[in-house]
Amino acid sequence: xNEDQTKVIKSRGSFFSRYLSKMKTKERTPMKALPENxxxxxxxxxxTIFVLMALSKFSGNTWIMAPFGASCVLAFSAWNVPFxxxxxxxxxxxxxxxxxLIILSTIGDSLWAVALAVGLAIALMVITKTTHPPAxxxxxxxxxxxxxxxxxxxxxxxxxxxxxxxxxxxxxxxKERKYPTFWY
Numbered sequence: 318x319n320e321d322q323t324k325v326i327k328s329r330g331s332f333f334s335r336y337l338s339k340m341k342t343k344e345r346t347p348m349k350a351l352p353e354n355x356x357x358x359x360x361x362x363x364x365t366i367f368v369l370m371a372l373s374k375f376s377g378n379t380w381i382m383a384p385f386g387a388s389c390v391l392a393f394s395a396w397n398v399p400f401x402x403x404x405x406x407x408x409x410x411x412x413x414x415x416x417x418l419i420i421l422s423t424i425g426d427s428l429w430a431v432a433l434a435v436g437l438a439i440a441l442m443v444i445t446k447t448t449h450p451p452a453x454x455x456x457x458x459x460x461x462x463x464x465x466x467x468x469x470x471x472x473x474x475x476x477x478x479x480x481x482x483x484x485x486x487x488x489x490x491x492k493e494r495k496y497p498t499f500w501y
Contacts, residue, residue, distance in 0.1 A: 354394060357490075368479060400450055438452065
């Protein structure tokens with residue numbers, strides 16, 4: 318092995334050592350397990366999903382999709398972070414669902430189309446300041462179920478609106494919570 322090859326191997330080793338060292342930590346989770354937050358999370362999640370399921374059953378429209386379960390986690394247990402605000406819940410679900418529908422109707426449901434839709438939805442949520450992590454799953458739901466354009470309204474828009482309305486009611490029942498922290 319010559320001197321140049323040795324330098325390359327050492328620099329690669331140095332890169333990987335630095336890279337792997339970023340994953341080491343002695344820190345502990347900053348999360349607090351407060352019983353009242355668990356109760357609020359249970360109440361908000363239960364009520365939201367119950368209402369969305371009941372509206373689906375009795376209205377003839379689909380008001381619920383799997384990502385709304387994850388939206389409830391944020392809306393009721395992390396109500397004060399940007400990802401949980403009404404703008405993000407509604408905007409994130411609308412943008413991501415729209416991206417899924419556009420990709421499905423123009424490109425189809427190939428492996429590349431699904432991956433493109435998720436990546437594009439994330440990028441557009443970041444650009445529009447509407448990032449809502451559960452909405453990242455919306456293009457998957459749309460494309461894999463071959464949804465129709467009506468999916469943009471039911472369940473995406475109306476389900477997200479119902480989630481926000483319930484979050485406004487439930488979160489503000491707690492004396493130390495103020496929801497939302499911002500609207501726009």
